[in-house]
Amino acid sequence: MKALIIGAGIGGMSAAAALKQQGIECDIFEAVKEIKPVGAALSIWSNGVKCMNHLGMGSIMDELGGPMHNMAYHDGFTGTVMTQFSLAPLVDAVGERPCPVSRADLQSQMIDWWGRDKIQFGKRIEKVEQSETGVMAYFTDGTSAIGDFMIAADGTHSAVRTHVLGYQTERRYADYVNWNGLVEIDENIAPADQWTTFVGDGKRVSIMPIADGRFYFFFDVPLPKGLEQDRSTVIADLTGYFAGWAEPVQKLIAAINPETTNRIEIHDIEPFDTLVKGNIALLGDAAHSTTPDIGQGGCSALEDSVVLGQCFADQFKGKGKTVSGVLAALKQYEEERRFRVKDLVLKARKRCDVTHGKDMQETQAWYDELRHETGENIIAGLRTTIIGGPLA
Numbered sequence: 001m002k003a004l005i006i007g008a009g010i011g012g013m014s015a016a017a018a019l020k021q022q023g024i025e026c027d028i029f030e031a032v033k034e035i036k037p038v039g040a041a042l043s044i045w046s047n048g049v050k051c052m053n054h055l056g057m058g059s060i061m062d063e064l065g066g067p068m069h070n071m072a073y074h075d076g077f078t079g080t081v082m083t084q085f086s087l088a089p090l091v092d093a094v095g096e097r098p099c100p101v102s103r104a105d106l107q108s109q110m111i112d113w114w115g116r117d118k119i120q121f122g123k124r125i126e127k128v129e130q131s132e133t134g135v136m137a138y139f140t141d142g143t144s145a146i147g148d149f150m151i152a153a154d155g156t157h158s159a160v161r162t163h164v165l166g167y168q169t170e171r172r173y174a175d176y177v178n179w180n181g182l183v184e185i186d187e188n189i190a191p192a193d194q195w196t197t198f199v200g201d202g203k204r205v206s207i208m209p210i211a212d213g214r215f216y217f218f219f220d221v222p223l224p225k226g227l228e229q230d231r232s233t234v235i236a237d238l239t240g241y242f243a244g245w246a247e248p249v250q251k252l253i254a255a256i257n258p259e260t261t262n263r264i265e266i267h268d269i270e271p272f273d274t275l276v277k278g279n280i281a282l283l284g285d286a287a288h289s290t291t292p293d294i295g296q297g298g299c300s301a302l303e304d305s306v307v308l309g310q311c312f313a314d315q316f317k318g319k320g321k322t323v324s325g326v327l328a329a330l331k332q333y334e335e336e337r338r339f340r341v342k343d344l345v346l347k348a349r350k351r352c353d354v355t356h357g358k359d360m361q362e363t364q365a366w367y368d369e370l371r372h373e374t375g376e377n378i379i380a381g382l383r384t385t386i387i388g389g390p391l392a
């Protein structure tokens with residue numbers, strides 16, 4: 001029994017780990033020769049951390065997870081605290097801490113955990129064929145591979161998705177641009193154990209600690225799509241967008257390295273119900289592409305993988321590894337995941353609109369709420385999202 005895994009991102013690597021737990025051989029094919037992650041870091045929330053533990057990769061989280069113990073919102077202009085609270089009640093309620101991690105380190109460690117030399121890099125899938133008994137992947141270098149089934153974890157621009165859905169999806173621009181990167185921790189910018197966010201005018205500046213004395217930062221600015229991108233103007237652009245903002249924001253802008261700062265126009269894809277076609281399943285961003293506004297894109301890829309493994313365990317139990325078991329496992333995976341992932345994409349979209357001033361009155365109401373927030377409501381929201389996962 002062999003699976004072809006397309007993509008060596010968080011989705012592909014975690015799917016391989018989950019299938020390995022079920023005794024299924026996996027061949028992993030990755031388009032690029034060298035992985036250069038989009039984005040500097042990720043917050044892997046407790047649901048994602050639980051998945052990493054379940055998949056046997058918990059030590060990666062232990063090593064990479066930053067000490068994010070508190071959370072605070074500040075008025076972007078005055079710098080005054082709107083709300084500040086401990087995340088301990090959340091950790092107590094869900095039984096696991098959240099881990100902000102360097103994305104490059106996470107991906108690299110997941111690859112090393114599997115064995116870098118066992119992944120086939122430079123293999124970009126361009127066509128897929130399937131029959132009742134197997135799948136065939138065709139790569140742009142003229143080579144091909146055969147397997148019993150395929151997990152397509154080839155990201156938001158998935159080449160396999162159109163085959164599975166029977167139509168081409170459109171990416172939807174979320175009306176804001178995100179700049180992100182890493183800087184050395186500086187407590188003049190924010191406390192070293194806190195996720196700190198400055199808000200105002202539908203913009204935000206966020207800072208969270210990852211391992212090795214670094215802050216992950218991001219700036220969000222509502223902007224039209226397609227503006228010119230130029231590394232040499234990053235500092236000037238951010239200085240302009242955040243003119244008049246509080247001192248810590250100015251310090252952060254002064255500290256960033258434009259060469260390692262990413263600029264991303266944020267998109268999502270309208271959720272769809274079909275995640276599986278026979279013996280081919282979509283997983284991760286290929287299956288559900290979300291804005292990062294609730295930090296659940298990578299976490300839900302990890303959840304997909306855990307559920308995938310559980311479905312194979314259910315379907316192979318007492319029957320062995322059969323073709324019909326594969327089809328049943330993938331169908332079960334689709335059933336168990338489609339509502340959850342749709343919910344997360346739509347929840348993130350809603351949060352995105354409120355955060356980024358789609359209707360400034362609503363955004364202002366949110367700012368007003370933050371000034372009265374004790375942490376209870378935010379923790380309740382985070383808790384609901386986390387316990388909706390497969391390992392609640």
Ligand code: FAD
Binds near residue numbers: 010156264294298
């Ligand atoms: P990817 O990481 O995109 O991996 C897909 C892989 O497939 C890539 O390596 C790619 O090279 C390869 N590939 C592509 N096409 C082909 C092909 N044709 N053939 C073979 N291989 C191919 N998520 C969180 O959980 N928490 C966060 O805090 C968070 N913050 C984010 C911030 C930003 C700014 C962004 C943009 C996203 C954020 N996310 C976050 C979302 C998260 O990054 C994604 O959901 C996650 O990386 C998806 O993993 P994936 O493996 O499905 O896709």
